[in-house]
Amino acid sequence: MTERTLAIIKPDAVKKNAIGDIIRRYEAASLRPIAIRMTRISKAQAEGFYAVHRQRPFFESLTTFMASGLVVVLVLEGDDAIKRHRDLMGATDPAKADPGTIRAVYGTNIEYNAVHGSDSPDTAKFEIGFFFSEMELGVR
Ligand code: ADP
Numbered sequence: 010m011t012e013r014t015l016a017i018i019k020p021d022a023v024k025k026n027a028i029g030d031i032i033r034r035y036e037a038a039s040l041r042p043i044a045i046r047m048t049r050i051s052k053a054q055a056e057g058f059y060a061v062h063r064q065r066p067f068f069e070s071l072t073t074f075m076a077s078g079l080v081v082v083l084v085l086e087g088d089d090a091i092k093r094h095r096d097l098m099g100a101t102d103p104a105k106a107d108p109g110t111i112r113a114v115y116g117t118n119i120e121y122n123a124v125h126g127s128d129s130p131d132t133a134k135f136e137i138g139f140f141f142s143e144m145e146l147g148v149r
Pocket residue numbers: 062067071100101119120121122124125126128
């Protein structure tokens with residue numbers, strides 16, 4: 010089934026000059042970018058985006074990290090996009106991610122792990138709407 014998912018190239022991966030290679034990996038996997046923006050997320054926006062994690066011990070550090078530099082946010086569209094994107098990303102902890110996955114290649118540690126991907130259809134809907142308007146998504 011064709012799905013949409015939200016991807017973020019996090020500040021650590023942007024600093025590593027990995028934007029091009031990461032987007033190449035999406036396209037090579039037939040996860041097509043249908044909306045894309047380079048931006049800087051404020052601390053408050055990061056707190057809103059990661060609200061589900063607000064009770065976690067890493068919340069403060071995570072939201073500070075996400076607001077620490079430029080990010081690239083994208084909507085990817087493709088067959089079974091949510092799960093296939095997660096597979097391409099690898100496990101949350103780069104040390105446990107399968108070899109060749111984006112996090113294995115570009116992640117530094119469990120927090121600075123290069124990329125974000127929605128984890129379910131409901132999450133994808135919330136996360137896409139967080140960054141992109143109906144007009145930007147429009148007819149694709
Ligand atoms: P994922 O991004 O794989 O869906 P989570 O939703 O569990 O992982 O966590 C969101 C983000 O919070 C992670 O991508 C990572 O940047 C950070 N994070 C997760 N677990 C930890 C942890 N134990 N310590 C520090 N940061 C973490």
